[in-house]
Amino acid sequence: KNQVEQSPQSLIILEGKNCTLQCNYTVSPFSNLRWYKQDTGRGPVSLTIMTFSENTKSNGRYTATLDADTKQSSLHITASQLSDSASYICVVSATGNKLVFGAGTILRVKS
Amino acid sequence: NAGVTQTPKFQVLKTGQSMTLQCAQDMNHEYMSWYRQDPGMGLRLIHYSVGAGITDQGEVPNGYNVSRSTTEDFPLRLLSAAPSQTSVYFCASSLHRLAGVEQYFGPGTRLTVT
Numbered sequence: 130k131n132q133v134e135q136s137p138q139s140l141i142i143l144e145g146k147n148c149t150l151q152c153n154y155t156v157s158p159f160s161n162l163r164w165y166k167q168d169t170g171r172g173p174v175s176l177t178i179m180t181f182s183e184n185t186k187s188n189g190r191y192t193a194t195l196d197a198d199t200k201q202s203s204l205h206i207t208a209s210q211l212s213d214s215a216s217y218i219c220v221v222s223a224t225g226n227k228l229v230f231g232a233g234t235i236l237r238v239k240s
Numbered sequence: 241n242a243g244v245t246q247t248p249k250f251q252v253l254k255t256g257q258s259m260t261l262q263c264a265q266d267m268n269h270e271y272m273s274w275y276r277q278d279p280g281m282g283l284r285l286i287h288y289s290v291g292a293g294i295t296d297q298g299e300v301p302n303g304y305n306v307s308r309s310t311t312e313d314f315p316l317r318l319l320s321a322a323p324s325q326t327s328v329y330f331c332a333s334s335l336h337r338l339a340g341v342e343q344y345f346g347p348g349t350r351l352t353v354t
Contacts, residue, residue: 160340172348173330173345
């Protein structure tokens with residue numbers, strides 16, 4: 130069964146600290162992996178899209194990694210800001226562009 | 241560009257009532273889709289469309305109808321609302337359906353069925 134599991138479910142960090150969110154998937158055949166940021170009361174917004182051949186991709190203070198062999202991805206946030214408080218969703222696309230969504234990690238950045 | 245717009249933002253229905261959630265995009269995207277988001281679960285695909293006049297079912301289509309008469313609009317109809325349809329609904333669009341194409345989401349409609 131195609132599944133995407135994210136950990137932790139929620140996380141609280143102090144402003145300025147770094148954090149890493151995890152995504153494990155069993156989706157096959159794999160096409161690409163996306164990370165989205167969803168602010169409270171808003172729709173998801175894309176942070177990165179990674180294909181099979183990409184190991185690392187950055188978008189400002191956000192860096193995503195992908196290990197297609199172990200079917201794991203991580204999203205690293207550097208020097209967190211209050212505006213980083215949101216839900217972060219990992220989405221894996223199978224061939225035919227069927228998207229499988231993770232339940233998300235809720236991040237809260239405290240001052 | 242306004243991107244993807246959805247109306248209404250909030251809606252409360254009684255069981256058995258019907259309503260239409262509106263979705264529009266001004267990016268000339270071929271592919272549009274509807275998702276529902278429930279607590280503790282990932283977004284689930286309800287219906288999608290690859291172009292005007294073409295629609296198909298997603299993962300959880302029961303109780304919902306769609307049509308796509310124009311490229312811009314993709315309304316979602318609830319025929320007879322049930323409490324199980326209480327959820328947040330997101331419309332999304334992308335240039336086409338192929339893998340790796342950026343998908344843009346609307347702001348969502350929060351629906352409560354009592």
